[in-house]
Amino acid sequence: xxxxxxxxxxxxxxxxxxxxxxxxxxxxxxxxxxxxxxxxxxxxxxxxxxxxxxxxxxxxxxxxxxxxxxxxxxxxxxxxxxxxxxxxxxxxxxxxxxxxxxxxxxxxxxxxxxxxxxxxxxxxxxxxxxxxxxxxxxxxxxxxxxxxxxxxxxxxxxxxxxxxxx
Numbered sequence: 001x002x003x004x005x006x007x008x009x010x011x012x013x014x015x016x017x018x019x020x021x022x023x024x025x026x027x028x029x030x031x032x033x034x035x036x037x038x039x040x041x042x043x044x045x046x047x048x049x050x051x052x053x054x055x056x057x058x059x060x061x062x063x064x065x066x067x068x069x070x071x072x073x074x075x076x077x078x079x080x081x082x083x084x085x086x087x088x089x090x091x092x093x094x095x096x097x098x099x100x101x102x103x104x105x106x107x108x109x110x111x112x113x114x115x116x117x118x119x120x121x122x123x124x125x126x127x128x129x130x131x132x133x134x135x136x137x138x139x140x141x142x143x144x145x146x147x148x149x150x151x152x153x154x155x156x157x158x159x160x161x162x163x164x165x166x
Contacts, residue, residue, distance in 0.1 A: 016108040017108075023105075025103065028116045028144050028145060030141065031096055032097045032140075033095050035137065048130070055129045058125055065121065066099065066121025070113050083106060087099065087100065088104045099122045102115065116142060119153070123139045
């Protein structure tokens with residue numbers, strides 16, 4: 001049964017009033033495939049410093065804003081009192097950058113959508129800041145890689161997890 005459909009088949013926000021308060025965490029990942037001409041501009045800190053500014057630092061700020069605004073853009077997400085938001089930008093190959101977002105809170109509902117929204121907001125910011133150098137940029141593989149708290153935990157294989165984000 002879908003959680004956002006009521007018994008009359010109408011869309012609805014899940015009532016979390018009877019849920020237990022637990023520590024909850026979610027980590028999402030998104031990959032960005034950048035053309036070689038952009039990847040060659042990475043400095044020794046794996047940052048892209050362009051005319052618009054530091055790309056990955058700006059993406060982290062945008063991702064943080066995206067996490068905080070998730071309930072404004074995803075209709076049935078609850079507004080949450082977030083306790084922690086962390087990002088990690090990782091060069092995983094000669095053409096791929098991974099962005100990890102981990103969100104934490106103590107509450108009655110999880111933060112999976114917030115972590116996913118944070119990743120996508122950050123990735124779209126990278127695209128926006130780099131598009132003048134070429135539109136051959138791909139945002140791919142946005143997924144939840146870890147969730148703890150609530151009814152069940154999810155942990156992807158070690159190679160996909162963002163333990164370094166903590």
